[in-house]
Structure formats: C-alpha cells, structure tokens
Amino acid sequence: MNNNEAYWKANLTLMASLLAIWFLVSFGCGILFVEYLNQFRLFGFKLGFWFSQQGSIYVFVILIFVYVWRMNKLDQRYGVDEDE
Numbered sequence: 681m682n683n684n685e686a687y688w689k690a691n692l693t694l695m696a697s698l699l700a701i702w703f704l705v706s707f708g709c710g711i712l713f714v715e716y717l718n719q720f721r722l723f724g725f726k727l728g729f730w731f732s733q734q735g736s737i738y739v740f741v742i743l744i745f746v747y748v749w750r751m752n753k754l755d756q757r758y759g760v761d762e763d764e
Contacts, residue, residue, distance in 0.1 A: 687758040694750055698743050706736035 709717060714728030722730045755761035 683758060687754070687760065690754055690758075691751070694747070694754065698747055702736075702740055702743055705731065705739045710736055 710732030717728035718726040
C-alpha cells in the first residue's frame with residue numbers, strides 16, 4: 681500500500697470511529713437508553729434528558745477538537761502537514 685492510500689485509510693478509520701462515538705452518544709444515550717439513564721441526575725436534570733438536549737452537542741464539539749488534534753498527528757506522520 682502506498683503512502684497516499686495508507687493516509688486515506690487512516691483518515692477514514694478515524695472519521696468512522698468518531699462518527700460511531702457521536703452516533704452512540706446522540707442516538708444511543710438520547711433515545712435508546714434514555715429510560716435507563718433517567719435514573720441518574722446531572723446538574724439537577726435526568727441524565728437521559730440531559731444527553732438528548734445538551735450532552736450530544738457537547739460531545740460533538742469535543743469530537744471536532746479530537747478530530748483536529750488527531751488529523752494534525754496523522755498529517756505529521758505521513759508528511760503532509762502544513763509548515764508554518
């Protein structure tokens with residue numbers, strides 16, 4: 681496998697894993713597991729409700745920063761980073 685294919689595969693793997701985490705948090709915690717999570721409270725709100733209203737958004741923003749950080753590492757590893 682050449683360098684470009686390896687870089688693209690690593691990029692797609694990273695993106696797929698982050699999207700899976702986002703799906704699990706937004707759909708799983710906000711819809712599928714909401715009844716179980718509502719047994720617990722966070723900041724005075726039921727945890728299932730909090731995930732569906734706030735938590736999935738926070739996780740999404742965190743995942744954006746993780747993606748940028750990991751892509752910068754990936755760019756450096758494959759020698760396609762931008763020199764400043």
